[in-house]
Amino acid sequence: MERFFKDPLKFDPDRFHPDAPKPYYCYFPFALGPRSCLGLNFAQMEAKVVMAKLLQRFDFSLVPGQSFDIQDTGTLRPKSGVICTIKHRKYKN
Numbered sequence: 001m002e003r004f005f006k007d008p009l010k011f012d013p014d015r016f017h018p019d020a021p022k023p024y025y026c027y028f029p030f031a032l033g034p035r036s037c038l039g040l041n042f043a044q045m046e047a048k049v050v051m052a053k054l055l056q057r058f059d060f061s062l063v064p065g066q067s068f069d070i071q072d073t074g075t076l077r078p079k080s081g082v083i084c085t086i087k088h089r090k091y092k093n
């Protein structure tokens with residue numbers, strides 16, 4: 001991974017900025033070329049809207065002691081989930 005990205009395991013959302021350099025064929029969650037995903041723009045917009053709506057309404061705190069191992073199934077996902085405590089922002093105790 002170091003061949004393509006600086007500090008690949010560092011959480012750095014800026015590396016996905018539209019202007020950030022991305023080596024071709026190193027990041028293609030929606031595939032590339034003429035048969036790439038038709039839903040790309042929809043899926044990315046939907047993800048942002050859902051995330052914004054959830055973060056507006058709830059506070060998420062991570063349950064400690066999780067592994068963060070990655071499972072590669074074409075797209076990446078956390079192997080053991082991401083266990084959180086979720087509290088509604090309006091109804092906090």
Ligand code: HEM
Binds near residue numbers: 030031034035036075
């Ligand atoms: C996070 C969400 C999504 C991911 C990661 C994703 C990923 C992909 C990938 C990797 C392919 C290429 C599959 C292949 O090469 O055989 C693909 C194709 C396709 N996707 Fe998505 N997709 C997503 C959401 C969507 C949505 C929401 C739609 C429709 C509303 C959609 C419609 C399609 C279609 C129609 C194709 C086939 C394109 C073709 O064969 O010409 N996708 N997607």
